[in-house]
Amino acid sequence: MAPSILFLDIGGDRLLNERKDIGVPHHRLRAGRAPGLSAALLLTVAFAVGCGPAEDKGAAPAKASAPASPSAAPTPASAIPNGVEKLKAAEILRRARKATASAKSLRMRGRIQEDGEKYRLDFRFAGKAKATGTFKMGAQSVQITRIGKDLYLKGDDAFWKSIGGKAAVQLLSGKQLKTTTKNPDFKDIDPVTDPSALLAEAVKSVGSWKKGVPGTVGGVPTVTLVGSSGEKVHVATRGEPYVLLLDGGDPADKIEYLDYDEPVDIPRPPAKTIVDADALN
Numbered sequence: 335m336a337p338s339i340l341f342l343d344i345g346g347d348r349l350l351n352e353r354k355d356i357g358v359p360h361h362r363l364r365a366g367r368a369p370g371l372s373a374a375l376l377l378t379v380a381f382a383v384g385c386g387p388a389e390d391k392g393a394a395p396a397k398a399s400a401p402a403s404p405s406a407a408p409t410p411a412s413a414i415p416n417g418v419e420k421l422k423a424a425e426i427l428r429r430a431r432k433a434t435a436s437a438k439s440l441r442m443r444g445r446i447q448e449d450g451e452k453y454r455l456d457f458r459f460a461g462k463a464k465a466t467g468t469f470k471m472g473a474q475s476v477q478i479t480r481i482g483k484d485l486y487l488k489g490d491d492a493f494w495k496s497i498g499g500k501a502a503v504q505l506l507s508g509k510q511l512k513t514t515t516k517n518p519d520f521k522d523i524d525p526v527t528d529p530s531a532l533l534a535e536a537v538k539s540v541g542s543w544k545k546g547v548p549g550t551v552g553g554v555p556t557v558t559l560v561g562s563s564g565e566k567v568h569v570a571t572r573g574e575p576y577v578l579l580l581d582g583g584d585p586a587d588k589i590e591y592l593d594y595d596e597p598v599d600i601p602r603p604p605a606k607t608i609v610d611a612d613a614l615n
């Protein structure tokens with residue numbers, strides 16, 4: 335199944351759509367199918383294929399009150415055992431998903447490898463209505479920001495060129511392409527900005543789970559849930575039963591969940607940088 339990709343047709347230029355030339359109305363922005371970038375798919379198949387990258391240059395990160403920690407080191411309150419390791423796998427997973435979805439904020443970062451292609455991601459979430467983060471695909475990167483129903487995409491020149499040629503670069507270089515979660519052309523991006531939706535899809539892609547041996551993530555003791563192909567979910571056994579790590583069974587396929595409940599500021603992009611996608615139709 336080929337990943338989903340957004341592409342821009344500007345006056346019939348050659349577009350990236352399974353490497354074939356196509357023609358659609360002038361300035362039409364819509365979703366297509368092509369190898370390469372995947373918004374929802376990259377995360378929803380995290381276990382089928384596989385996520386801690388450095389911050390991407392050129393993308394404005396969310397502002398946190400303290401530098402991101404490489405681990406989920408427990409606070410005094412989180413040192414209290416929660417007892418989830420005594421439960422059955424299904425109940426552990428249910429509680430972990432509920433706790434993770436209820437977090438005021440969190441950060442997800444990692445790397446994925448699919449069909450020889452390597453991807454990196456780094457996202458911060460503030461509740462279910464605010465998120466910002468960056469995907470890197472080889473030499474290309476795109477930042478996605480959600481504030482309420484508004485979505486903003488800011489790609490680097492390499493990204494825009496690969497999907498819209500020079501005309502797309504000329505139109506969108508240094509700009510934020512704005513749309514909304516209600517726009518059907520961007521339906522694959524909306525779930526990426528909801529950590530509970532991402533986790534649900536990642537877990538669903540594996541199917542059944544069984545309880546594994548105890549583990550540790552960043553100094554925090556965990557109980558592991560193991561999938562049929564060796565995938566693992568690490569759930570904290572102290573404090574809230576947060577998901578701390580999704581391990582696809584390969585060093586190249588890992589997603590870290592960290593910086594739970596740290597204050598995060600996700601501002602709107604400056605108005606002068608915004609290009610409204612509706613105006614391109």
